[in-house]
Amino acid sequence: MHQCSQLKSVSSFRGPLHSAVPIAPKAYWFYATARKNAEGFNMALQFDPTLIEHSCNTGWIGPALAAMKAALEAPELPTAPATCQICAYVTSRGLAERTS
Numbered sequence: 151m152h153q154c155s156q157l158k159s160v161s162s163f164r165g166p167l168h169s170a171v172p173i174a175p176k177a178y179w180f181y182a183t184a185r186k187n188a189e190g191f192n193m194a195l196q197f198d199p200t201l202i203e204h205s206c207n208t209g210w211i212g213p214a215l216a217a218m219k220a221a222l223e224a225p226e227l228p229t230a231p232a233t234c235q236i237c238a239y240v241t242s243r244g245l246a247e248r249t250s
């Protein structure tokens with residue numbers, strides 16, 4: 151596991167996974183922009199990288215992991231929401247395959 155002095159504020163989720171999963175309250179966005187005014191192409195693009203720190207709410211992660219695990223271990227499949235287009239496609243495809 152990565153040890154870093156900056157991760158002292160990391161919270162831990164201990165739940166049905168039976169192990170502590172560190173969840174940091176910070177995330178980072180990385181992107182690179184191609185240099186439009188670079189001298190010559192020379193078969194290589196040059197980029198200016200940018201890293202942006204983002205504080206985020208991690209309170210939902212622990213309960214979401216527990217709910218996912220419970221759904222995976224449940225004896226029955228969860229009910230699909232009526233608005234799920236993927237579920238509707240899978241259902242209609244299954245019906246079509248059974249009738250052909």
